[in-house]
Amino acid sequence: MAHDPGWNGAAANLAPNDPPGEWRRPGRDYAGTRYSPLNQINAGNVAELKMAWSFADGVPYGHEGAPLVADNTMYLVTPFPNVAYALDLTKPGAPIKWTYSPNPSPMAIGKACCDAVLRGWALADGKLIFNTLDDHTVAVDAQTGKELWRTKLANVEDGVTTTMAATVYKDKVFVGNSGGELGVHGWLAALDLKSGKELWRAYNTGPDDQVKIGADFKPFYPWMRGKDLGATTWPADMWKHGGSASWGWITYDPDLNLIYYGTANPSPRVPAQRPGLNLWSAAMFARDADSGMARWAFQFTPHDQWDYDGVNEDVLIDIPWRGQTRKALVQFNRNGFAYTIDRQTGEVLVAKPFGNLNWALGVDPKTAQPIVNPAMQPKPGVKLPNACPTDIGVKDWQPAAFSPRTGLLYAGIFNICMDLTDHPVSYIAGTPYDGMEMKRHAGPGGNWGEFMAWDPIQGRKVWSIKEPFMTMSGALVTGSDLVFYGTVDGWFRAVDARTGKVLWSQKLGSGVIGQPITYLGPDGRQYVAVYAGVGGAAMVAAQQPGFPPRGDTLYVFSVGGASNNSGPGLLSSQPGKPAAQPDNTSPSQT
Numbered sequence: 001m002a003h004d005p006g007w008n009g010a011a012a013n014l015a016p017n018d019p020p021g022e023w024r025r026p027g028r029d030y031a032g033t034r035y036s037p038l039n040q041i042n043a044g045n046v047a048e049l050k051m052a053w054s055f056a057d058g059v060p061y062g063h064e065g066a067p068l069v070a071d072n073t074m075y076l077v078t079p080f081p082n083v084a085y086a087l088d089l090t091k092p093g094a095p096i097k098w099t100y101s102p103n104p105s106p107m108a109i110g111k112a113c114c115d116a117v118l119r120g121w122a123l124a125d126g127k128l129i130f131n132t133l134d135d136h137t138v139a140v141d142a143q144t145g146k147e148l149w150r151t152k153l154a155n156v157e158d159g160v161t162t163t164m165a166a167t168v169y170k171d172k173v174f175v176g177n178s179g180g181e182l183g184v185h186g187w188l189a190a191l192d193l194k195s196g197k198e199l200w201r202a203y204n205t206g207p208d209d210q211v212k213i214g215a216d217f218k219p220f221y222p223w224m225r226g227k228d229l230g231a232t233t234w235p236a237d238m239w240k241h242g243g244s245a246s247w248g249w250i251t252y253d254p255d256l257n258l259i260y261y262g263t264a265n266p267s268p269r270v271p272a273q274r275p276g277l278n279l280w281s282a283a284m285f286a287r288d289a290d291s292g293m294a295r296w297a298f299q300f301t302p303h304d305q306w307d308y309d310g311v312n313e314d315v316l317i318d319i320p321w322r323g324q325t326r327k328a329l330v331q332f333n334r335n336g337f338a339y340t341i342d343r344q345t346g347e348v349l350v351a352k353p354f355g356n357l358n359w360a361l362g363v364d365p366k367t368a369q370p371i372v373n374p375a376m377q378p379k380p381g382v383k384l385p386n387a388c389p390t391d392i393g394v395k396d397w398q399p400a401a402f403s404p405r406t407g408l409l410y411a412g413i414f415n416i417c418m419d420l421t422d423h424p425v426s427y428i429a430g431t432p433y434d435g436m437e438m439k440r441h442a443g444p445g446g447n448w449g450e451f452m453a454w455d456p457i458q459g460r461k462v463w464s465i466k467e468p469f470m471t472m473s474g475a476l477v478t479g480s481d482l483v484f485y486g487t488v489d490g491w492f493r494a495v496d497a498r499t500g501k502v503l504w505s506q507k508l509g510s511g512v513i514g515q516p517i518t519y520l521g522p523d524g525r526q527y528v529a530v531y532a533g534v535g536g537a538a539m540v541a542a543q544q545p546g547f548p549p550r551g552d553t554l555y556v557f558s559v560g561g562a563s564n565n566s567g568p569g570l571l572s573s574q575p576g577k578p579a580a581q582p583d584n585t586s587p588s589q590t
């Protein structure tokens, strides 16, 4: 059963005081819910959604970001060479207000594992803040596009790239690195929002002083407690090139002053070369936002053998749990289990499969360790057929949305398995340190993708829509109980959040791996915006018949399309119909 609007669980009250019609950070609020209270577009008028305007940037890489909107301006940054655009929403067709080019080193393209991508940017303190693929974080004046500061965080020659969205909470910018497939040393850094000065850096592998673990560090499970586990759970010194990068999402609880983020696969991907738990790879940390000191950590996939990075979004929600309200987080881990975790302590409350997997037989309720299937452990040089999920998991980085009205999360997921063969490798700085060779194919049913609604308390799917191609777009959910998502074969859909009924679909010019957002225009009308520009890990399906061409276009929709020739600011008619009442129909079971 979907929860009724009266559901007493709720999104953690972490929404900053942004106007409801704006979208200032990729996850919209600190909790990363990607929920907008806007409800002009609703089940009664969504069929009339039409394109209002579009913007093409000419860049042929994966467009993964969420457009941001504040002060009647839309902010975009290209995947590479990371050119920033401010578009004036008060004028017809949203003309360019300013552009800014950071000119990153082209060498970065050759170092990025999974396409030249940028997963997002942030608006805070009058600044647009974003990372460049060649490891700089820049802040430009949101009004003028003038560079305010620029901080170099790593050397791209060493194989370090930066693809994650710069994330801003309070007075700090948080940035992590990429490069697990090149044997980098994973870290997360905090910069001063005003000056760009680096304030702290915490490594994900190595001795406790590097990982920033002190007396306050209390993982919930005994097997994760002990000194210097980030170093001693690896063969000697291998943690120095142990990958475990932090290229995913960061969320923030201002009451606890904790940030939450995950760590990627251990390097090399060949497990036989690194016996041990390989902490803190394929894990997550809760850290004090000011000091960077770890409060707790949890390893999802001990001694990862299949490339199950732990970097997916941690959505912060408060849930009713055995008669109490628990401050929780939900992560759809790449390993195929959806975890609902107490975000104060790291205790796992729910761990249930949300898709097809066979590498584990379950999760031990006492230790929260996966019970590994002995038949699914790769051995060097021996082909392991039909391991599920494949290296990109049941879900990759594409962020889920949470509705406080339904109590459900919404996410695009995969149904892909692999035939896996490992080959031993040696470390050479700045070159691939990988060793995994795989052939991917659809899992049971033959569909590569699916979009689903998930109950984080019961740990079960409430409804799902099968998609022929992998589903790698972000999700958006609104105050009128509409969910928006896109598909790799180029469909952009609006779905009833309670029933999973598809209410509207529009084919776009390329595959959608962007993150849809919604905002209010200066004309008072609600708009929905999304990129179509396939790339990133979706390219693993490029050989599939019907795979779309690359693309570079942001599409913006409203009920009835463009307002009129005199420009949005002068519109007088109001096409939105009153919000439909949520129905009480039981969702279809999967």
Ligand SMILES: O=C(O)c1cc(C(=O)O)c2c(n1)C(=O)C(=O)c1cc(C(=O)O)[nH]c1-2
Pocket: 062, 064, 113, 114, 115, 117, 162, 163, 164, 177, 178, 179, 180, 181, 243, 244, 245, 247, 264, 265, 309, 391, 392, 396, 397, 535, 536, 537, 538
């Ligand atoms: O371990 C890493 O450092 C790392 C980095 C990245 C990245 O920065 O894009 C990806 C991955 N791993 C990865 O495993 C993966 O599936 C992936 C998909 C994508 C994408 O943009 O679609 N990036 C990455």
